[in-house]
Amino acid sequence: MTSRIAARFSACAAENRPALVTFVMAGDPDPVASQAILDALPGAGADVIELGMPFSDPMADGPVIQLAGQRALANGQTLDKTLGMVSAFRKSDDATPIVLMGYYNPIYSYGVDAFLDAALDAGVDGLIIVDLPPEEDSELCLPALDKGLNFIRLTTPTTDDRRLPAVLKNTSGFVYYVSMTGITGAAIKSLSAVGEAVTRIKGHTDLPVAVGFGIKTAEDAELIGRDADGVVVGSALCQAVASSLDDNKATERTVPALTGLVKELAAGVRRARSAA
Secondary structure (H helix, E strand, O other), X not given: OOOHHHHHHHHHHHOOOOEEEEEEEOOOOOHHHHHHHHHHHHHHOOOEEEEEOOOOOOOOOOHXXXXXXXXXXXXXXXXXXXXXXXXXXXXXXXXXXXXXXXXXXXXXHHOHHHHHHHHXXXXXOEEEEOOOOHHHOOOOHHHHHHHOOEEOEEEOOOOXXXXXXXXXXXXXXXXXXXXXXXXXXXXXXXHHHHXXXXXXXXXXXXXXXXXXXXXXXXXXHHHHOOOOOEEEEOHHHHHHHHHHOEOOEOOOOHHHHHHHHHHHHHHXXXXXXOXX
């Protein structure tokens, strides 16, 4: 059976364009607004959704995503509620892939087997767990694969050709290339270096390669999308939510601010190959 992730990347490739992968934080700014945001993403042009699992010590995240997680936690977001969001989303959308992204601690606390079963029941397609290296695959990666969940691995500019096979060994769904060293939200310094890195990774795998970190605008998405199979945007979307809030509370501008930016980014990825 073809996974939702494989089917979606295949469909985008058939349209000769990269997939738009959007990251939003579960529970930000509150449970009701967050569900409305999640439900609105496919209609705005998101091809794949990364749903952040808020955590109190997000070591790889920049200030914008950290604050999104803090708002979510302050409003009582839990892992169970995040899975509940996916279940609610699946009542009206059975095609758009959802990948849970975050850190291992909440999953460990929940219990790995119980979490994987609950994630599958909710309709989750894959996991990105940024603080579990390949050496720890027995903790979560292999059990997830055994149950049919994709496990997406991060590669970085420092992942050389000697390290890459180990990173890719149990990766499935797609490969997430982090375009820079450092945290989310910084700016990409060299588009040519990103293109070269994507080409190098593709020499080691047949999986789609999505590029994230530093992509903020439709123009960024268009340029990165010339080489990448997917374009990942997170901090810019979390900032759009933050900028719409009034005293950290959702307003009538919150969902439109998010979907408006997603529509612009979707237009950018659709121009990527035609402009190359």
